Amino acid sequence: MGRLLFISGLIFLGWIAYRFLKNTWSQRLRDVEQNEQRAQQAPARVQQIKACTYCKTHIPEDEGIYRDGKFFCSYQHLDRYLEHEQQ
Ligand SMILES: [Zn+2]
Structure with a gap:
C-alpha cells in the first residue's frame, strides 16, 4: 500500500514537472515567434x-x-x- 502511494506521488510530481516545463517552453516558443514576426514587420530603416x-x-x-x-x-x-x- 505504501508502495502504491509512493508511485502515485511520483506520477503526480512528474505530471507537475511536465506541465511546468510545457508552459515554460511554449512561452519561450511564443516569445521567439513574436520576435521573428516583429523583425520581419519592422522595415529596414531607409535613409531619407x-x-x-x-x-x-x-x-x-x-x-x-x-x-x-x-x-x-x-x-x-x-x-x-x-x-x-x-x-
Ligand atoms: Zn539649409
Whole structure:
C-alpha cells in the first residue's frame, strides 16, 4: 500500500514537472515567434534625403532639424528662416 502511494506521488510530481516545463517552453516558443514576426514587420530603416526649407540643399534626414513640420539642414538656416518669416 505504501508502495502504491509512493508511485502515485511520483506520477503526480512528474505530471507537475511536465506541465511546468510545457508552459515554460511554449512561452519561450511564443516569445521567439513574436520576435521573428516583429523583425520581419519592422522595415529596414531607409535613409531619407530631405531638402532644407531655407537653402534647398538635400541632406540625410537624421542630420537635419525638424521644426513645425519643416526640415532644415542646420540651426543657422532654421534661425534665418524664422527671422525671414517674422519680417
Ligand atoms: Zn539649409
